Amino acid sequence: MGDLPGITGKLPYLRALGVDAVWLSPFYTSPQADAGYDVADYRDVDPLFGTLADAEELVTEAHRLGLKVIVDLVPNHSSDEHAWFQAALAAGPGSTERERYVFRDGSGDGSQPPNNWESVFGGPAWTRVPDGQWYLHLFDPKQPDFNWDNPQVREEFESILRFWLDRGIDGFRVDVAHGLIKQAGLPDYGGPLALLDAADDASQHAGEVARPPMWDQDGVHEIYQAWRRILESYAGEDRIMCAEAWVEPPERLALYVRPDEFQQAFNFDFLQAPWEADELRQVIASSYAANDQVGAPTTWVLSNHDVVRHASRLGLPIGTRRPNGIGADDPQPDAVAGLRRARAATTLMLGLPGSSYLYQGEELGLPDHTTMPDSYRQDPAWERSGHQEKGRDGCRVPIPWVADAPGYGFGPSERTWLPQPETYGPLAADRQEGDPTSTLSLYRQLLRLRRELRLGEGSLASWDAGADVIAYRNEAPGGVVQLLVNLGASPVELPSGATVLIASEPLEGTAVPTDTAVWFTV
Known part of the structure; x- marks a missing residue:
């Protein structure tokens, strides 16, 4: 399974990689119905992963190495095994205990759900309890939604924030940050109900589609304003929050990073953009335009634990809708093209101002593990979708450390909590160490140059290098750096006098090949 001491042991690797902080997915006490995003106790570590003392040791060692630690906070829902939910079940309808969650009587004669909302994982978003009431779960039935209109819920999470801040945690990545407040009256909704569908309808950019009643309600902002005040009460310390908010259009997302709310919010438009120059340019421009209005940086991301890794996603035919997992019976990505584009996409991302x-x-x-046998799948979406959605297991497979070791060095045996594909062997960290052409070497060089040149603090201007070419100038405190990404079919010549700093693939003399990104100075 991996554990907190194991992470502590790998912190020197992360320091050498060149990152500034590590974000940990939930390690709290949990029955693990959804990989720890079903929290039973927000103030303790699940024995599966260690102890509270192990978490404190991890933070101490990270700080010794100059790394900050961000932990995942899951405020939209708890586990059904949380003490509060168990008390709510025992107390019955109308009780103060039930008011901490979203309980309702059924519609009609009470035998039907209160409304037509569906779970992100598939199926109804409501489950009936023995006394006849229903409770809301926008995700799995084992993840009942909190009622954030209840002051007790707000007070509890403010206490949880302080609990971890007092232990030296540097910040929080807030899960489903756009989902805490639901529209009053919980009206039916006839649009797409999935968490990740927000960016699929381009008309939303024009504001033509009403916000779903379960997502991005204006009331969430006062919650985060209160949290920001708590972070700032730790005087002289740099504590942050990053929002996981699948919100459209960019102007709505920018509201989450106003000066008195989050410092960062993931830019999922960038993650979802197809490998097309016009689309990428448009996303980058609109992201900066929206965030500039509130004086906030843009936070870039290409892969995470909820989406197909970009080395696989970019190997699908351009324009393919982003799948929720890839299985053995699905069309397989082009691994060579996918990795080449992924290296270029990362080179672009790490050259942009903002955070990554x-x-x-x-x-x-x-x-991704795109040929994983279905018998290993653990994502709730797999079962609740009637095996229509492969889910997120393929991107969550333990990474390979040592090519010739059991489990590729992840643990003491060949058993890992999700099976690793044979393709991981040649990609193991020990195989890439010392190889100047490896992806690991590329990332280390990119991160070193990004830090030295302070590219994250720069300002961006575009220049015209052709319809299928993305070209920017980053005027950073450490110098002016030109970025060029060739998405066209033919090589593109660098400007006369260019000095190459780094390229995602070997150049052809002074020409940038297809699906290659380069940083240079002139």
Whole structure:
């Protein structure tokens, strides 16, 4: 399974990689119905992963190495095994205990759900309890939604924030940050109900589609304003929050990073953009335009634990809708093209001003496990969708450390909590160490140059290098750096006098090949 001491032991690797912080997915006490995003106790570590003392040791060692630690906070829902939910079941309808969650009587004669909402994982978003009431779960039935209109819920999470801040945690990645407040009256909704569908309808950019009643309600902002005040009460310390908010259009997302709310919010438009120059340019421009209005940086991301890794996603035919997992019976990505484009996409991302998040293993060029036998699937979406959605297991496979070791060095045996594909062997960290052409070497060089030149603090201007070419000038405190990404079919010549700093693939003399990104100075 992996554990907190194991992570502590790998912190020197992360320091050498060149990152500034590590974000940990939930390690709290949990029955693990949804990989720890079903929290039973927000103030303790699940024995599966260690102890509270192990978490404190991890933070101490990270700080010694100059790394900050961000933990996942899951405020939209708890586990059904949380003490509060068990008390709610025992107390019955109308009780103060039930008011902490979203309980309702059924519609009609009470035998039907209160409304037509569906779960992100498939099926109804409501489950009936023995006394006849129903409770809301926008995700799995084992993840009942909190009622954030209840002051007790707000007070509890403010206490949880302080609990971890007092232990030296540097910040929080807030899960489903756009989902805490539901529209009053919980009206039926006839549009797409899935968490990740928000960006699929381009008309939303024009504001033509009403916000779903379960997502991105204006009331969420006062919650985060209160949290920001708590973070700032730790005087002289740099504590942050990053929002996981699948919100459209960019102007709505920018509201989450106003000066008195989150410092960062993931830019999922960038993650979802197809490998097309016009689309990428448009996303980058609109992201900066929206965030500039509130004086906030843009936070870039290409892969995470909820989406197909970009080394696989970019190997699908251009324009393919982003799948929720890839299985053995599905069309398989082009691994060579996918990795080449992934290296170029990362080179573009790390050259942009703002902040960037990397997903574990992407620095090794890892693909999804796209041929995983279905019998191993654990994502709730697999069962609740009637086996229509493969889910997220393929991107969550343990990464390979040592090519010739059991489990590729992940643990003491060949058994890992999700099976590793044979393709991971040649990509193991020990195989890439010392190889100047490896993806690991590329990431280390990119991160070193990004830090030295302070590219994250720069300002961006575009220049015209052709319809299928993305070209920017980053005027950073450490110098002016030109970025060029060739998405066209033919090589593109660099400007006269260009000095190459780094390229995602070997150049052809002074020409940039297809699906290659380069940083240079002139």
